[in-house]
Amino acid sequence: MHILNQDIEFFEENRSCSYFEENISDIRYKYIYSCSTPQYQELLERGWRRFGRMHFVPECKTCNKCVSIRIDVKNYKFSKSEKRVISKNKDTKLYIRPPSLTTEHLNLYDKYHRFMNEKKDWPYTPIEAEDYIKSYIDATEDYAKEFLYIKDDKLIGVALVDILPKSISAIYCYYDHDYSDLSIGKFSILAQIKIAKELNIPYIYLGYWIKDHFSMGYKEAYTPFETLENRATLNETPIWKNHEL
Numbered sequence: 001m002h003i004l005n006q007d008i009e010f011f012e013e014n015r016s017c018s019y020f021e022e023n024i025s026d027i028r029y030k031y032i033y034s035c036s037t038p039q040y041q042e043l044l045e046r047g048w049r050r051f052g053r054m055h056f057v058p059e060c061k062t063c064n065k066c067v068s069i070r071i072d073v074k075n076y077k078f079s080k081s082e083k084r085v086i087s088k089n090k091d092t093k094l095y096i097r098p099p100s101l102t103t104e105h106l107n108l109y110d111k112y113h114r115f116m117n118e119k120k121d122w123p124y125t126p127i128e129a130e131d132y133i134k135s136y137i138d139a140t141e142d143y144a145k146e147f148l149y150i151k152d153d154k155l156i157g158v159a160l161v162d163i164l165p166k167s168i169s170a171i172y173c174y175y176d177h178d179y180s181d182l183s184i185g186k187f188s189i190l191a192q193i194k195i196a197k198e199l200n201i202p203y204i205y206l207g208y209w210i211k212d213h214f215s216m217g218y219k220e221a222y223t224p225f226e227t228l229e230n231r232a233t234l235n236e237t238p239i240w241k242n243h244e245l
Helices: 037-045 080-088 104-121 131-135 177-182 184-198 218-219
Strands: 006-015 025-030 049-051 054-058 067-072 091-096 144-151 154-163 167-175 204-208 225-228 238-243
Touching: 049 067, 049 167, 080 177, 080 184, 104 131, 104 167, 104 177, 104 218, 144 184, 154 177, 167 184, 177 184, 184 204, 184 218, 204 218, 204 225
Parallel strands: 167 204
Antiparallel strands: 006 025, 025 054, 049 054, 067 204, 067 225, 091 144, 144 154, 154 167, 225 238
């Protein structure tokens, strides 16, 4: 007998940490074939992240450096420098649509990761279309969107974003460093904040913040924000608190 579309939960222990070479990590996974909006909202509030149908949360026994973070949209005020970034992108076209895949996507994704390999020593392997689909397109529920940034009739940035009634989840963003003067990575988050304000969405979930980390420390720039203070199960109440830098 073959059972199709079965959800699976599993726990991976003692795997190499993605952020600190000397550390090991423990990750809990849920493969959810079709994650409803209410179910996904509960997971987000408890620190879970999503790539395709796979949801995950760190449960490291010896480390708590990865801190779930969410922007307090209602109280967010754009700084002068952020307004300048928005102004610089007045001619950058933004299209919001369900996630898709083209040759342009793959070429830009690889170009971005080659650059990050040289700049920050990220591991780099060219992505195959099947892997891109599995991570960013598979299980595209109604809340799954992509933000396409177009300049000079060219795709210069892609952000994968989930938009729910009570939350926006910023999943991943990659962009063309030839257009570094436009600060597309920052502009993408600012665009999400503007949309959240317009839709009265209270929070934008940025994933995990690691203070002073070369790749994960930047998230503290988007203040005010809240951090998750406990590792709540689905049967427990998550505790979020305003964070004072």
